[in-house]
Amino acid sequence: MRNDVLEQISHSMKSFTKTQKKVASYIILNAMEAAFSTIGQIANSVETSTTTIVRFCIHLGFSGYADFQRNLQNELKNRTAPSTKLEINLRSDGKDDFIKEIVTQQMENCDTTFNNLNNELVFKTGKLLQKAHRIYIFGLRTSYSIASFLYFNLNRIFNNCELINPADGSFFERITRITSSDVLITISMPRYVTDVVKVAKLAKTRGSTIVAITDDYTSPLSDYSDILFKAECKSSDFHNSVFSAMLIAEILIGICTKQNTQMVMDNLTDTETILRDFDVHVKK
Structure with missing residues (x-):
């Protein structure tokens, strides 16, 4: 799956249902929050069900919400300013051994x-x-x-x-x-x-x-x-x-x-x- 999630959402807007368009608009306007919110938090913000969120992700070609969110996080990391990228990494960091995380990331890159x-x-x-x-x-x-x-x-x-x-x-x-x-x-x-x-x-x-x-x-x-x-x-x-x-x-x-x-x-x-x-x- 390519990491141009927001562009993909914009291009798919005409094919969405009315509720899916609400989900799409929320994510485009609140990409950073969406990248780190639980499926329930997004559903509450848009006033819809978690099932609708899952269907929205599948409609875009993702296997589910976790797959969609992972790709959105990667897009924000790769396409944004260094300060925003740092914010994303700090928000997603839940590990104590940061040195090990750095080494693991570089080995995965390699x-x-x-x-x-x-x-x-x-x-x-x-x-x-x-x-x-x-x-x-x-x-x-x-x-x-x-x-x-x-x-x-x-x-x-x-x-x-x-x-x-x-x-x-x-x-x-x-x-x-x-x-x-x-x-x-x-x-x-x-x-x-x-x-x-x-x-x-x-x-x-x-x-x-x-x-x-x-x-x-x-x-x-x-x-x-x-x-x-x-x-x-x-x-x-x-x-x-x-x-x-x-x-x-x-x-x-x-x-x-x-x-x-x-x-x-x-x-x-x-x-x-x-x-x-x-x-x-x-x-x-």
Whole structure:
């Protein structure tokens, strides 16, 4: 079930009965309360029966009220401001061991991401990066850390990568150089950054291959991507987790290393010589 519950309710409004429309209106206007109210509390607020609430949820395609409420909570977490996301997580937190909850959430993110991973797409992406004239990588805000990590390591392999950074003063010059022989890797999570989507759109019009790392197939990046890797980004507090997106970055770096072993060895040997000359690392 997709996490666009409120939009689904709005689109289904014409098919509802009179009572169901009252339920729908209440939930749309009081989404936060509905996400954490019992079925009885909602029934009392709308002045209807719990059976009507259950039928309403089933009409929308959910298995019942618990399934509906879980999806509504996830939507509010993924689509709202960090302060609202924190409020939701604090309200839903009934566990004493918060550290264990954080670790469990990240492990679940990792498991879900891995289970959704298509091995053929991973190998295909590796080949596309190998053949690319230039590899552009773009992510902002939380996703900038992933973009920077991916850029640093892919550039050590291919020596033809560019990290797009609006702060370096050459943002527009960089994106105007994107061509059909290039690959653009875009990274963005809810609430998606407009500039990342705009650059993906621009690159698409120029015939570039677009690889997206994002949270869902409903992401605006999916409209322009040739390959999309879905990374779970749920967290136990206010932010989008980067754990799973970093896992995908690690996998792409690993597969590119495996597919280009000699190139990597040659580049690393050259780099090591320079690092020694500049006395970069601490000597034991």
